[in-house]
Amino acid sequence: MTARRQVVLFLHLMKATAKQRFHFVRRKVNLDMLARLGMMPGDAKDRGMALTPRDYVRGSDQDRNYPQRDVWVVGLRATDALPLPGDRTTRQQGGAAMSTTFCPACMKDADVRIEGRRETLPVRGEDIEVEARVAVCSTCGEDIWLDELEGETLARAFAEYRRRRRLLQPDEMARIRRRWGLGQRAFALLLGWGEVTLHRYESGSLQDAAHDAQLRMAERPENIRTLLEAHGERLTPRQRAAVERRLGEAAALAAKCEGGDEDFERLLARRAEGGFGGHAPLSLAKVRETIAYFAARPGMFVTKLAKLMFYADFLHYREHATSITGLAYAHAPQGPIPERYERLRDDASESAVVEVEERCGDDWSSEVLVARRPANLCVFSETELTVLRAVEKPLGAKTSRRLSEMSHSEAAWTTTSMGERIPYAAATSLSLMPLGSSPA
Numbered sequence: 001m002t003a004r005r006q007v008v009l010f011l012h013l014m015k016a017t018a019k020q021r022f023h024f025v026r027r028k029v030n031l032d033m034l035a036r037l038g039m040m041p042g043d044a045k046d047r048g049m050a051l052t053p054r055d056y057v058r059g060s061d062q063d064r065n066y067p068q069r070d071v072w073v074v075g076l077r078a079t080d081a082l083p084l085p086g087d088r089t090t091r092q093q094g095g096a097a098m099s100t101t102f103c104p105a106c107m108k109d110a111d112v113r114i115e116g117r118r119e120t121l122p123v124r125g126e127d128i129e130v131e132a133r134v135a136v137c138s139t140c141g142e143d144i145w146l147d148e149l150e151g152e153t154l155a156r157a158f159a160e161y162r163r164r165r166r167l168l169q170p171d172e173m174a175r176i177r178r179r180w181g182l183g184q185r186a187f188a189l190l191l192g193w194g195e196v197t198l199h200r201y202e203s204g205s206l207q208d209a210a211h212d213a214q215l216r217m218a219e220r221p222e223n224i225r226t227l228l229e230a231h232g233e234r235l236t237p238r239q240r241a242a243v244e245r246r247l248g249e250a251a252a253l254a255a256k257c258e259g260g261d262e263d264f265e266r267l268l269a270r271r272a273e274g275g276f277g278g279h280a281p282l283s284l285a286k287v288r289e290t291i292a293y294f295a296a297r298p299g300m301f302v303t304k305l306a307k308l309m310f311y312a313d314f315l316h317y318r319e320h321a322t323s324i325t326g327l328a329y330a331h332a333p334q335g336p337i338p339e340r341y342e343r344l345r346d347d348a349s350e351s352a353v354v355e356v357e358e359r360c361g362d363d364w365s366s367e368v369l370v371a372r373r374p375a376n377l378c379v380f381s382e383t384e385l386t387v388l389r390a391v392e393k394p395l396g397a398k399t400s401r402r403l404s405e406m407s408h409s410e411a412a413w414t415t416t417s418m419g420e421r422i423p424y425a426a427a428t429s430l431s432l433m434p435l436g437s438s439p440a
């Protein structure tokens, strides 16, 4: 009989160690197990870190393969997110073994070589053959579990499984969610799912067919309307407002017969009339390349990008009496943002300029834009390039928060109120140094 105290102690030690290293020994057995469950390695580890003494099943026993080590068996309980395959119980046993050594067989750091191999994975019980890259210990010849490689193999097998079953791929799920302006957690709540369910799916874990069908339904505005009535109270007022705004836009677009870029460009241009676009013709091409240019810097949060765009357009206006992109900006809580900013971000993502990645902590989630290609600088004039560089270097290095604070001291923000458009005339008092001068 193992005392509860020992179980608690084991879990403490396991989690402390797992922060450094977390190895799956017996590579193929565990790969098959994850394939059967439709789970990515990161997902399995998150669940491992969330284990509690209530999940204890058995142990400690002596390991048959490595007699000097102990084996603990803990179970993951089934959740709505992942119906377990099989038959009899709601508990799935899975041994997670820990090692502080790199090659679990040698019990020490060892050189590895990477082998290409064809492997068959039992994805949800259906055999799928994929190319796999496998790390092999040069000392003992055993296969070694490497998260990146196994994740890559699983992702390939899951993608093929989704193709065969006509299920949505992770990027398609993300596109549907972004259409409604919500983060992963909020959208999952709106759908009536567990908070982390969508995060798992978008990170590559395999969705079940019922969830897939629900997501497809969530593409249609009338269904989102129904969900909002049913689960709207789970969202914050701001999130609800974001969805409402998107619903309004969808209705407006539908009324005008949906068009492509041209319609969107015209829509933006109309909004920028009356000098609010900085006396430059609205150019969607310049908007995209500006985004590509700034998103080449790592960790480009959406809020930070908005500020950089503001500074670039307003600085060019101050120096040359026209903006770069022709965009209109509005007063938002964290600083000035381009009007129709969410649509602009979606457009940049849909036209393969950037990848939108979700970052989340315990009580926040935000999006980071990652450039998928270098900016095409040909669309800019000499003066525009000079201004983009003058903004990217010093301001791009600041954190989102610092940049937000800085923008809060600009007349563009202090002389306007929430939601109000910012006149380009405010550029004259911009806190940036005149171009050509450099700080002492």
Ligand SMILES: [Zn+2]
Pocket: 103, 104, 105, 106, 107, 110, 137, 138, 139, 140, 141, 142
């Ligand atoms: Zn070895």
